[in-house]
Amino acid sequence: MKNKRDNPVALLLKWAGRDKIYLIASVACAFIGGLFTIGAYIGIYQLMTAILSGTCTIEIVTGNAILITVTTIIRQIFQGASGVLSHKGAYGALFHVRCMITEHLAKVSLGALDERRSGDIKTVLNEDIEKLELCLAHNIPELVSFLTGPVVIFVYLMTVNVPLALISLVPLPVVFLIMGAVFKYMSGVLPRVSKSLANFNSVIIEYISGMKLIKAYNMGSKSFRKFSDAIEEENKVWNQISKRTAPPYAAFIIILECGMLLMVPIGGMFFLNGSITSSIFLLFAYIGSLYLAEILPLQQLSMDFAQSLNGVAKAKGILNLPIYQGGGDFPKQCDIEMRNVRFSYDGKVNVLENCSLHVSDGEKIALVGASGTGKSTIIELISRFYDVQEGEILIGGKNIKDINYEKLLENTSIVFQKAFLTRDSVLENIRMGGDATLEKVRAAAKEAQIDDFIMSLPDGYDTKVGSFGSRFSGGEKQRLAIARAILKNAPILILDEATSAADPENQVEIDKAIENLCCGKTVIIVAHRLGAVKMCDKAAVVENHTITACGSHAEVLKTNHYYQKVWKDYQSARDVAYALKGAESIER
Numbered sequence: 001m002k003n004k005r006d007n008p009v010a011l012l013l014k015w016a017g018r019d020k021i022y023l024i025a026s027v028a029c030a031f032i033g034g035l036f037t038i039g040a041y042i043g044i045y046q047l048m049t050a051i052l053s054g055t056c057t058i059e060i061v062t063g064n065a066i067l068i069t070v071t072t073i074i075r076q077i078f079q080g081a082s083g084v085l086s087h088k089g090a091y092g093a094l095f096h097v098r099c100m101i102t103e104h105l106a107k108v109s110l111g112a113l114d115e116r117r118s119g120d121i122k123t124v125l126n127e128d129i130e131k132l133e134l135c136l137a138h139n140i141p142e143l144v145s146f147l148t149g150p151v152v153i154f155v156y157l158m159t160v161n162v163p164l165a166l167i168s169l170v171p172l173p174v175v176f177l178i179m180g181a182v183f184k185y186m187s188g189v190l191p192r193v194s195k196s197l198a199n200f201n202s203v204i205i206e207y208i209s210g211m212k213l214i215k216a217y218n219m220g221s222k223s224f225r226k227f228s229d230a231i232e233e234e235n236k237v238w239n240q241i242s243k244r245t246a247p248p249y250a251a252f253i254i255i256l257e258c259g260m261l262l263m264v265p266i267g268g269m270f271f272l273n274g275s276i277t278s279s280i281f282l283l284f285a286y287i288g289s290l291y292l293a294e295i296l297p298l299q300q301l302s303m304d305f306a307q308s309l310n311g312v313a314k315a316k317g318i319l320n321l322p323i324y325q326g327g328g329d330f331p332k333q334c335d336i337e338m339r340n341v342r343f344s345y346d347g348k349v350n351v352l353e354n355c356s357l358h359v360s361d362g363e364k365i366a367l368v369g370a371s372g373t374g375k376s377t378i379i380e381l382i383s384r385f386y387d388v389q390e391g392e393i394l395i396g397g398k399n400i401k402d403i404n405y406e407k408l409l410e411n412t413s414i415v416f417q418k419a420f421l422t423r424d425s426v427l428e429n430i431r432m433g434g435d436a437t438l439e440k441v442r443a444a445a446k447e448a449q450i451d452d453f454i455m456s457l458p459d460g461y462d463t464k465v466g467s468f469g470s471r472f473s474g475g476e477k478q479r480l481a482i483a484r485a486i487l488k489n490a491p492i493l494i495l496d497e498a499t500s501a502a503d504p505e506n507q508v509e510i511d512k513a514i515e516n517l518c519c520g521k522t523v524i525i526v527a528h529r530l531g532a533v534k535m536c537d538k539a540a541v542v543e544n545h546t547i548t549a550c551g552s553h554a555e556v557l558k559t560n561h562y563y564q565k566v567w568k569d570y571q572s573a574r575d576v577a578y579a580l581k582g583a584e585s586i587e588r
C-alpha cells in the first residue's frame, strides 16, 4: 500500500509548516470564487427566457445585469484573494523546504554528496524547488477554481434538462484522457529534463569558477564548446517536448470548444419534437456547449503538475540522504586515536588500510608523506566528513560516531589548505554566523597577524569580500581563516597547512599566526613542507596506505627511509637558500 507520506501533495503541505493555513485558505477562496461562476450563466438564461417569451421588462434587465456584475466581481475578489494567499503560502513553503535542505546537507556525509555534482544540488535548490511554487500557488487553487465553476453550472443544467446536461459532458472524458496522456509523457521525460538542466548548471558553475584557468590556457572556445553542448541539449529536450505535447494541447482546446457540434443538432431535435422549450434549447446551444471551456486554463496543468511532482521527488531525494544524528556529549579529554582504519572513497581502491595513530591530549603532530598518500583523508576522517569502513576513530576514548555531530564540529577547528571566504564582510567572514563582538574578532585577527591589514582596508572590518574571495591574496585569506579558528577556540585543531599561498614574508606571518592558533590545543597538521614539523611534538609518516612511523623528529629520522630522504632534501634546499642569500643565520 502506498504510504500517505509518499503522496507529493501531502508532503508539500507538510513542508509548508505553518504556512499551510494560507494554502488551505487559498483553496477555500478558489472554491467560493468558482461557485460564483454560475451567476453570469443564470443571468443570461433568465434574460433569454424573458426575451423569448416577450415578458422582458426594465426590472428584469436591471436585475440580471446586477446579478451578472455582482457575481462576477465577487468571483474576481475571491480568486484574487486566493492568488494572494496561495503565493504567501507557497513562498513560505519554498523558504521552509530550502532551509530544510540546506540544514540537512550540513549533516550529510561528504561521501553521499560526492556522488552528486554541485550543479545537481543547485538545480534542486533553485529550479526544482521553484517549480513547487507552480503547484502550490497556481496548480492547486486553479484546479479547484476552474473545476468548481463547470461543476456548479453542470448541476444547474441538470435542474433544467437532464439528458442534455449529460450530453454536454461528452467531451470531458476525452479531454481528461488527453491531459492524463500529457502528464504521463511529461513524468517520463522529466528525468532527462532535470539531467540536462543539472548538467547545464554544472557547466556554468565550472566555467565561472574556473575563469582564471580558462584564460590562462586560452580554453575559451573549448570550454565554450562544453557550454554550447549543454545549451544545445537543453534546447533539444524542450523542442522534443513541444513537438510531442503541441498536438494533444491543440486537440484539448478543439474538443472542449466543439460542444456546439453536439448541442445544436441534438438540442434542435429535442426542440422540434417538443420535448424542450425554445429558451432551454438556446440555453444548451449556447451555455451548455461553452461552459466546459472554463477549464481551458487547465491545459497547462498536466505539464506543470508533472514538473512540480518531479521537484518534490528531487527535494525528497536530498532530504532522504542519511544524516549524522544522535550521539552524546563531546568528551572532556581530547586525545585522538585511529584504530586499524580502512577507508576507500569509491568502495574499490583503499586509500587507507590498517591505519593507526595516537595523538595525546594537548599534543601537536605533523602528518608527513608524499602527495596522494592520504594525509588529507586522515584529517577528513577525524572530522567525520566521511565514515571509516573498518576500524574506529576515538576522541577521549569515545567513538566519534557516538558523539553528537554538531558537538563534534563545535569542538573541532579546521583550517583548510585553500581558505574559502564567503561574499560577506570581513567581520562576518571571521565570526562565521557567531555573535562575537568586534573587540573579540579584532583580538583574534591580531593573533592571526591580519588586523593591521584589515584596518588598512577602506571600510575596515566592514569591507565586503569580493566573489570567491578575490580581493585578498592567498596569504591574507589564509590568515583570515586562521583568525576564524582562533575565535572559535575549539580544543581540537586540524590544519591542512598551506604553502602555495605564502611568499617568504607572508610565511613568517602565517607561521606566527599558526603558532598562536595552536597554543594549548590538540593539533594535527598536514605538513606539506617539512618546516612545519618544528612546531610539532611528533611527526607521523603516511605511506603505503598507512602510518609507517610515528614519534619525535629524532626518532622518526632514525627509523624511516622516506623521512630521512625528505629531511635531507629539505636541508639541501635550505643550504642552497643559505648560499644564495649569503646570510649568516638561517635557522636549521
Ligand SMILES: Nc1ncnc2c1ncn2[C@@H]1O[C@H](COP(=O)(O)OP(=O)(O)OP(=O)(O)O)[C@@H](O)[C@H]1O
Binding pocket: 114, 345, 346, 351, 369, 370, 371, 372, 373, 374, 375, 376, 377, 378, 528
Ligand atoms: N573526494 C575524493 N574522491 C575520490 N578520491 C579521492 C578524494 N579525495 C582524495 N582522493 C584520493 O585519495 C588519495 C589520497 O588523497 P589525499 O588528498 O588524502 O592525499 P594527500 O596525502 O593529502 O595529498 P596532497 O599532499 O597532495 O594533498 C589520492 O589518491 C586522491 O586521489
